[in-house]
Structure formats: C-alpha cells, structure tokens
Amino acid sequence: MVNYLLELGTEELPYKFIPSAMNQLREITSKALEESRIEYKNIQTYGTPRRLTLIIEDISECQPDLTKKVKGPPVHVALDKDGNLTKAGEGFAKRNNIAKEDFYKEKVGKIEYLFANITEKGQLTKQVLGEIVPKSVLKLQGSHFMRWGDLDIRFSRPIRWIVSILGKEEIKIQIGNAVSSKISKGHRFSPIKEVEIQSSETYIEDLLKVNVIVEPDKRQEEIKKQAQKAAESEKGSVSIDKDLLQEVNYMVEWPVAAVGYFDKKYLQIPDDVIITVMATHQRYFPVYDTERKNLLNYFITTTNYVGDKFENINKGNERVITARLDDAIFFYNEDKKTSLESKSEDLKGITFQKGLGTLYDKSKRIEELSGFIAKELSLDNKTIQSVKRTAQLCKNDLVTSLVFEFTELQGSIGAEYAKLDNENDLVCTGIKEHYYPLSADGKLADSITGQVVGIADKIDTICGVFALGKSPTGSADPLGLRRAALGIITTILKKDICFNLSALIEKALAVIPLKIDDKDKIQKSIREFIIQRLRIYLTDSYKYDIVDAVLEINDPLANLKDDLERLIILDNLLKKENYNLFHESANRVHRIIKSEKYSLEVSKNLFTQDIECELWDAVSRIDTESITYNELVKKLEDSIPLIQKFFDDVLVMDPDKKIKNNRIALLGNLKLKFSKIADFSKIVF
Numbered sequence: 095m096v097n098y099l100l101e102l103g104t105e106e107l108p109y110k111f112i113p114s115a116m117n118q119l120r121e122i123t124s125k126a127l128e129e130s131r132i133e134y135k136n137i138q139t140y141g142t143p144r145r146l147t148l149i150i151e152d153i154s155e156c157q158p159d160l161t162k163k164v165k166g167p168p169v170h171v172a173l174d175k176d177g178n179l180t181k182a183g184e185g186f187a188k189r190n191n192i193a194k195e196d197f198y199k200e201k202v203g204k205i206e207y208l209f210a211n212i213t214e215k216g217q218l219t220k221q222v223l224g225e226i227v228p229k230s231v232l233k234l235q236g237s238h239f240m241r242w243g244d245l246d247i248r249f250s251r252p253i254r255w256i257v258s259i260l261g262k263e264e265i266k267i268q269i270g271n272a273v274s275s276k277i278s279k280g281h282r283f284s285p286i287k288e289v290e291i292q293s294s295e296t297y298i299e300d301l302l303k304v305n306v307i308v309e310p311d312k313r314q315e316e317i318k319k320q321a322q323k324a325a326e327s328e329k330g331s332v333s334i335d336k337d338l339l340q341e342v343n344y345m346v347e348w349p350v351a352a353v354g355y356f357d358k359k360y361l362q363i364p365d366d367v368i369i370t371v372m373a374t375h376q377r378y379f380p381v382y383d384t385e386r387k388n389l390l391n392y393f394i395t396t397t398n399y400v401g402d403k404f405e406n407i408n409k410g411n412e413r414v415i416t417a418r419l420d421d422a423i424f425f426y427n428e429d430k431k432t433s434l435e436s437k438s439e440d441l442k443g444i445t446f447q448k449g450l451g452t453l454y455d456k457s458k459r460i461e462e463l464s465g466f467i468a469k470e471l472s473l474d475n476k477t478i479q480s481v482k483r484t485a486q487l488c489k490n491d492l493v494t495s496l497v498f499e500f501t502e503l504q505g506s507i508g509a510e511y512a513k514l515d516n517e518n519d520l521v522c523t524g525i526k527e528h529y530y531p532l533s534a535d536g537k538l539a540d541s542i543t544g545q546v547v548g549i550a551d552k553i554d555t556i557c558g559v560f561a562l563g564k565s566p567t568g569s570a571d572p573l574g575l576r577r578a579a580l581g582i583i584t585t586i587l588k589k590d591i592c593f594n595l596s597a598l599i600e601k602a603l604a605v606i607p608l609k610i611d612d613k614d615k616i617q618k619s620i621r622e623f624i625i626q627r628l629r630i631y632l633t634d635s636y637k638y639d640i641v642d643a644v645l646e647i648n649d650p651l652a653n654l655k656d657d658l659e660r661l662i663i664l665d666n667l668l669k670k671e672n673y674n675l676f677h678e679s680a681n682r683v684h685r686i687i688k689s690e691k692y693s694l695e696v697s698k699n700l701f702t703q704d705i706e707c708e709l710w711d712a713v714s715r716i717d718t719e720s721i722t723y724n725e726l727v728k729k730l731e732d733s734i735p736l737i738q739k740f741f742d743d744v745l746v747m748d749p750d751k752k753i754k755n756n757r758i759a760l761l762g763n764l765k766l767k768f769s770k771i772a773d774f775s776k777i778v779f
Contacts, residue, residue: 095135095152096261098219099294100227102146102269103255103279109344111236111250112141113310118234119148126226131157132219140308142347143398144279147308149294153260157216164190166208169199173208183208220265227258228269245270255279262293280304281348283400305348305400314343320351321379321394328353330381330390338373345377346398354378354393354411360419363426365389366506367496371418374502378415425495434511438486440493447573450558451607453489456551459605461485463550466601470593477520477542484524484543485550487512491525505529531581538585545585549598552578557602560620561610579627586654595651596621625650632661640664643772663723664772673779676730679737680774683761686746688775692758694766700756705743709736713763718770726770737764 107115116139124137127150135152166172172183179187179194187194190212197208232247239248247270258265258274267274276290284305291300298308307313318334325332342349360368368389372378378393395411397404441454450456464485468478491497491508500507509526524543528551531538539545556575559565566575586592599620603613610616625645632641644650644661667673701707712733718726746761748754768774 095154097294098148098150098153098223098265099257099259099291099297100148101255101257101278101291101297102148102231102253103257103272104144104146104249104253105251106143107141107146107251107344108236108238109143109341112143112146112344113340114236115146115234115250116141116310119146119230122230122233123148123150123226126230127153130222130226131160131216132222141310141344142306142308142313143345144282144347145306145308147297149297151294153219156218157222159216160214162212162214164210164212165202166197166210169206169208220260220263223258223260223265224267227267231269243271257291259291259293278304281306281398281400284348285400307348310343313346313349314339317342317346317349317351317396320349321396324351324353324394325379325381325392328381328390328392329384330392331384331386332394333369333380333382333386335373335379338377338379342377342396346396348398348400349396350399350401352395352397352404352408352411354395354408354415356391356393356412356415356419358391360423361389361391363419363423364507364510366503366510367422367426367500368419370500370502371415371422375418375500376411376415378411421499422496425499429494429496429507429511430514433515434487434490434508434517435515437490437493441489444493447558447562449562449608453492455607456554457486457489459554459602460488460547460550462605463554463598463602464547467546467550467593467598470597471542471546471591473542473546480518480520480524481543481546483517483521484528484547487517487521488525488528488547488551531577531584534577534580538581538588540589542591545589545591549582549585552582553598553602554606556623557599557616557620558606558608560616560623561603561606561608565619565623575623576627579624580631582624583628583631583654587658590655592653592655595624595654596649597652599624599651621651628654628657632658636661636665639776639778640668640772643774643776646773646776647769647771660723660771663727667727667771668777668779672731672734675734675738677774677777677779679734680768682741683737683765683768684773684775687758687761687765690758692755692762694759694762696759696763697756700753702753703744705736705740706757706760709733709740709764710760712736713760713767716767718767723771726767730767733764 120137120139127134133154134150138149138151140147166186167182172180172186174180186208190210192210192212196210198210199206200209201207232249234249236250239250240252241248242252253269253272255278256267256269256272256274257276257278258267259276264274264276276292277288278291278301280286280289280301281304286304289300289304291297301308307316317339321332321334369380372380372393376395378395381390381392381394382388383390393415395407397407399407438454438457441457442452444453445451446453446456461482464481465478468481473481487508491511492504494507494511496507497504505526505528509522512522512525520541520543523541524539524547527539527541527544528548530536530544530548539548555573556578559573559575582595586595599617603610603617628650629641629645640661644657644664647660650657667676670676696710698707698710701710716726716729721729744757746754746757748757
C-alpha cells in the first residue's frame with residue numbers, strides 16, 4: 095500500500111475558510127473512497143493561505159472485484175415456450191453482457207424471474223482517483239465563492255497549480271485550467287520559487303526548503319514561540335488569545351514575529367480599547383509587564399515574510415495603530431464629557447427592531463425582567479438595586495462615540511464609563527458581562543448582575559423576535575437566537591442559579607409592546623425552541639435517549655438544575671449491573687397502565703394476595719417530596735423484588751372490575767414514583 099498526495103495551490107484563501115475546507119475535504123474524500131470501494135488507513139489534511147493539502151495513507155492499489163446479483167424480466171416474458179430468449183430476454187442479456195447459460199431462475203413471491211451474477215472488475219486506484227478527486231474538490235462549500243477567467247467552476251479563490259502523486263507516481267488530474275504535476279510553489283518571498291515534490295513522505299520537508307510550514311499545528315506553535323521570545327526582548331509578556339492565534343495562523347505560511355511600539359500617552363485609554371484596536375482591527379498581540387498586570391506600549395505582529403528587514407514593516411504597523419489610537423483617545427475624551435446615565439435619552443432615537451420599539455424601550459423591558467428574575471432568586475435588597483441599576487445602564491454605551499467606531503467594545507466600555515461615574519463594582523461588572531457568552535463556548539458572566547441582566551436581555555430578544563413571526567429557520571438566525579438560548583441555558587446550569595424559565599417567558603411576552611393574537615401558541619413555540627437547545631446541549635455529554643427520558647417529565651424549563659440532577663442520577667443508574675431489572679420493572683408498570691384510565695385511590699380491603707399488601711406498603715413509604723433523588727432510586731431498587739413477584743403472582747386485569755381497578759391504582763402510584771426521575775419508556779435498553 096502507498097500514500098496519495100493532493101496539493102491544491104490557490105490565490106490567498108480567506109483565513110476562516112481554510113479550517114472548514116480542510117474538514118470538508120477530509121469528509122468528502124472519505125465518502126467518495128468508500129463509495130468507490132477503495133480501502134485506506136487514514137486521511138490527513140493541511141492548509142495555508144495558498145494551499146489545501148490532502149494525504150491519504152495506506153491506500154489500496156485497486157478496487158476489489160464486485161459481484162452483483164441482477165434481476166431480469168419474469169421467465170414467461172424473457173423466454174418463449176421453447177426456452178429461447180424473447181426480445182425482452184435478449185435485451186436483458188445485451189444490457190448486462192451475459193450469455194443465456196449464465197442465467198438462473200428464482201421465485202420472487204409467486205412469480206419466477208431470470209437472474210444473473212455479474213462480476214465487475216475492480217479498477218486501478220489511480221484511475222478512480224482521477225475521477226473522484228476533481229469532483230471532491232469542487233464539492234467544497236464556503237461564502238463568497240468566485241468564478242475566474244471564462245471558467246464555469248466556482249471556488250473560494252482561483253486555483254493556480256495542483257500536485258497529485260500516488261506513491262512516487264504522478265496522477266494526472268485537471269480542475270478548471272490547472273493541470274497537475276509534481277511541482278509546487280514556494281512562499282512568495284522565498285528565494286526558491288518552486289520545488290519538486292517527490293512523494294507524500296517528503297512533502298513537508300520539501301516545502302520547508304521553500305519557506306512554507308504546511309502543518310497548522312506546527313505553524314501555530316512557531317507563532318506562539320516567536321511572539322513570546324519577541325515580548326521577552328522588551329522585558330514583557332505576550333498575551334495570546336486563542337481565536338486571534340488561529341486567525342493569524344491561517345494568514346501566514348512562514349511566520350516571523352516583529353515588535354512594534356506606540357506612544358505611552360495612549361496608555362491612559364482603557365486597556366480594552368487598546369487591545370481591541372490591536373487584536374481585532376490589526377491582529378497584533380498585546381504585551382504586558384512580566385507580572386501580566388500592566389499593558390505596555392509594545393505589540394507583536396506576525397508577518398508572512400522571509401527575511402530580516404523589518405524597518406518598513408514596523409513603520410507601517412506603527413503608523414496604522416497610531417492613527418487608530420488617535421481616533422480612540424479622541425472619542426474616549428469626548429464620551430467622558432457626559433455621564434453614562436445621561437446617555438439614556440439618546441437610546442430613544444435608535445430602533446431595536448421594527449415593532450419592538452427603541453433601545454430605550456428594550457432597556458425598560460430588561461429592567462422589568464431583571465427585577466422579576468431577582469425576586470425569583472430571592473436576592474437581597476442591595477443586590478436587587480445593583481441588578482436594577484445594571485439594567486438601566488447596560489445599553490447606554492451603544493450611543494457612545496467609542497462604541498460607534500469600535501463596536502466590539504460594547505459592554506466593556508460601558509463598564510469603564512460606569513467606573514468613571516463611581517457606580518459600584520457589581521454594576522460595572524454586570525454592564526460588561528451581560529453580553530456573555532459571546533460565542534457558543536465563550537466565557538460566562540461571573541457576577542450575579544451580569545447573569546440576571548444577561549438572561550433578561552436574551553429572553554426579551556427571543557420572545558420579541560418570535561412575537562414578530564421571525565423565528566430562526568434552517569441555518570438562518572440573523573439575531574443569534576440560538577446562541578442567546580444556549581447562553582441562558584449554560585448560565586443557569588453552570589452558575590448555580592435556579593428559577594422558572596417558563597414563567598420568565600410568560601412575563602417577557604406580557605411586556606412586549608405588540609398585540610399578540612395567540613399568545614399561547616407563541617409561548618409554546620418559544621418553549622419548544624429553548625427545550626430543543628437544551629436537548630442539543632445535554633446530548634453533548636449524555637445519550638440522547640436518557641436526555642429525552644428526563645425532559646419528558648413535567649415542564650423541563652421549570653427547573654433546569656433539577657433536569658440536570660435527574661440526568662446525572664439516571665446516567666449513573668444505567669451503569670449499574672442490575673439496571674436491567676430496574677428498567678424492566680419500570681417499563682412493565684408503564685406498559686400495563688398506559689392505556690388505562692385510573693384513580694390513585696387504593697383500598698387495602700380489595701387486596702386478595704399478600705404480595706399486594708407488601709408492595710403497597712413499600713410504595714406508600716416512598717415520600718418523594720421529602721427525600722433526595724439518590725434516596726428515591728435506592729427505595730425503588732429495594733422494591734424491585736416485590737414488583738417482580740407482584741407481576742409473577744398477580745393477574746392485574748382481574749375479571750372483578752373493582753379488584754382490577756384497585757391493582758391499576760396501585761401501579762399508578764408506583765408509576766408516579768418512577769416518573770419523579772424520568773420516563774423510563776424513552777430509554778433504549
């Protein structure tokens with residue numbers, strides 16, 4: 095077995111597309127190989143701004159032969175009375191290139207048909223690759239794909255060269271007007287412009303000769319190492335954000351760190367402003383002192399460069415950041431002329447969403463919803479006042495000049511301005527954190543003010559958009575409702591806060607300035623939307639069936655912490671050796687009474703066997719309101735032998751209707767005990 099190498103050389107690809115393209119290329123090629131019956135061990139993909147690379151390890155040299163059973167016409171149609179082929183039979187033979195003696199007869203139902211076994215000779219892998227590779231490449235998807243020249247094909251950027259090698263043999267493929275060879279291009283600034291690739295085994299080393307680090311992981315480590323070394327040269331410590339690191343990683347083929355400077359006068363601006371200018375707008379890494387407390391007037395930039403002449407590069411970087419910081423310090427000083435509170439009036443001039451009023455209106459709704467949550471959480475009066483103040487000020491920075499210019503600063507600059515106005519720490523932190531999490535796996539708010547106001551803000555947006563009839567469809571979610579719902583769920587579950595989310599939804603719909611004709615229907619849609627987010631979140635850690643079993647009981651939004659507690663209990667229960675007996679007992683109870691209408695009133699006078707009394711005594715002693723879930727599970731486990739004996743000895747559907755109904759009532763009470771944990775009928779076991 096040998097390896098296959100494909101390198102797709104392009105104009106500079108968008109950095110966001112590269113990791114996605116690597117994953118897509120791996121998955122699409124894997125599927126194509128399986129469909130083509132080509133065996134392989136593993137698929138590796140690499141990417142840089144100018145190339146996407148695929149290496150298929152230990153690929154078989156040819157397809158295995160394939161024998162197929164083909165069904166022909168019914169015998170009475172394919173053969174005449176003398177057994178000769180009719181025109182229908184001849185057509186079947188010709189289509190499949192088979193002789194009459196290769197046919198055999200077989201009945202399907204009551205009708206006899208002609209059949210034949212056809213062997214399809216396996217092709218050489220190099221022939222198969224020539225067909226599937228171009229198709230796989232052109233199946234890649236991404237935003238803003240383009241056509242170039244007079245070609246009909248579409249790709250993220252024009253394809254300029256292709257390397258295609260099986261073992262050490264070149265395999266010719268063509269995509270657009272690019273024809274494969276063994277020649278790859280080096281870094282644009284490399285003294286060696288081209289390199290001949292010998293095989294997949296030499297590929298990485300061959301590209302190093304022309305100043306290309308093709309492995310993303312190694313390139314990323316090199317960026318970190320160089321940035322740290324450059325910061326140490328200025329007696330500082332570099333701060334490396336993982337998202338920025340990945341972004342920079344896919345913008346360079348040969349990373350070289352360079353140190354830039356800016357005037358110390360800009361350090362009077364809040365750190366978040368300077369870091370936003372450096373990281374978000376210029377993709378520079380900020381530098382702190384060695385204790386990582388104070389920001390220094392240095393930055394590290396990673397250049398895609400071969401050489402050691404950085405004077406012009408540094409001057410350009412410093413000129414750009416100085417201009418940006420000049421803007422920032424001007425806007426910062428302008429904003430400080432008025433208090434954060436005074437900016438509330440300006441919110442009245444900005445529409446939040448048509449039909450949902452202005453940002454001022456939204457702030458008032460957030461304030462009301464935050465108060466509702468605070469009371470549900472039984473917060474003390476001092477904290478409630480901080481929550482209220484946070485809600486009043488949380489959107490005010492949206493009308494500041496600094497946030498207008500640097501939108502990424504929303505929340506953080508509001509916190510800075512609140513500090514200048516001597517607001518307390520809980521308010522300042524809450525203003526910043528109420529936007530958290532900023533991504534699906536982003537940091538959650540640590541402050542109670544950030545948590546409460548953040549949930550109020552998100553639920554107001556979700557309910558408002560649903561009330562407008564603009565709920566997410568497919569992949570379209572322009573207002574980020576899925577992320578908002580996930581943010582609510584993760585904040586509640588991970589920050590140990592507990593309240594009735596269904597009640598909050600009802601409250602949020604009540605304060606929306608819209609006439610809602612069918613409020614129950616809208617509320618149901620919102621609840622289903624959030625429950626689905628909850629289900630997806632939980633199935634990342636637990637099996638789908640036990641998640642369904644837990645969420646099926648009562649209202650899953652009434653107490654998310656309770657949902658999680660029961661899920662953990664159930665997950666541990668399933669791991670026990672004797673769970674099969676527990677499962678069988680719970681589900682037998684469910685099956686017997688699921689179609690019955692029954693009362694929960696049990697009369698001991700109607701018991702005819704001792705086991706009925708024993709089981710009822712055991713069930714009666716389980717007080718689900720005063721024990722923990724672990725204690726409930728233990729009591730139910732102790733009852734399993736009694737349940738099994740009950741089903742072995744007792745005919746539930748007794749001819750005597752009173753006895754039958756009494757036994758069903760007993761099982762109904764037992765079902766309630768099991769149902770406190772989960773709906774066990776949902777569990778696949």
